[in-house]
Amino acid sequence: MKKSQLRSAARLAASQALYQMEVADKGLNDILAEFEAHWIGREIEGDAYNPAELGFFRDVVSGVVRDQVPIDRGLDETLAKGWPLRRVETLMRAILRAAYYELRSRSDVPARVAVTEYVDVAAAFFGPDECGMINAVLDALARQMRPAEFAVGR
Template sequence: MKRSERRSAARLAASQALYQMEIADKGLADILAEFEAHWIGREIEGDSYTPAELAFFRDVVSGVLRDQLPIDRGLDDALAKGWPLKRVEALMRAILRAAFYELRNRPDVPARVAVTEYVDVAAAFFGPEESGMINAVLDALARQTRPAEFAGGR
């Protein structure tokens, strides 16, 4: 399996783990252990979960928790006025947080790759309107966070 496929699976798992942490009030150690033991790379009720790059998964989940305050502030600033992050559906919040963490902290991942990957995660759970909103927010954040990658119309 290609590294890009393992990274895609890690992004999906990280978004789901962050969501589950929020709704079930689980801690970092518990959620990492649960996902690594029971979800990532397993078959559950006929659904196969692709093996993920575990170090990348751990980095995104733990990084979002470590940097959640500045991540949330940045997302609040990028969202439409009158629509703060706390009003966004929990899974959408998890996806936005994971993506913004990558944009802020993973220069080894091209901004366009991070945006596309998380829009794909959103499309797996939401319709085109919600995925489009996530795309717009992440594109604005990517251009703000990594302007050099977008200089000259590239």
């Protein structure tokens, strides 16, 4: 399996793990162990979960947990006035947090790749309106956080 496919699977798993942490009130170590032992690369109730780059998965999940306050603050500033992050649906919030972490802390990943990948994650769960909102928020963040990558001629 190619590295890009392993990372795509890691992004999906990270978003799901962050969601699970919030709805089931699970801690970081418990959720990492659960996903690595029972989800990633396994088949559950007829659904196959692709193998993922575990180091990347761990980095995104633990990075979001570690940096959640500034991540949430940055997302609140980017979302429309009157629509704070706490009003966003839980899985959508997890996707936005994971993407924000990657844009903020993973300079090895091009911003356009991160945005596209997380919009693709959203498309697995949401319709075009929600995906459009996620795309707009992430595009605004990417352009703000990594302006050089969006300069004319790039």
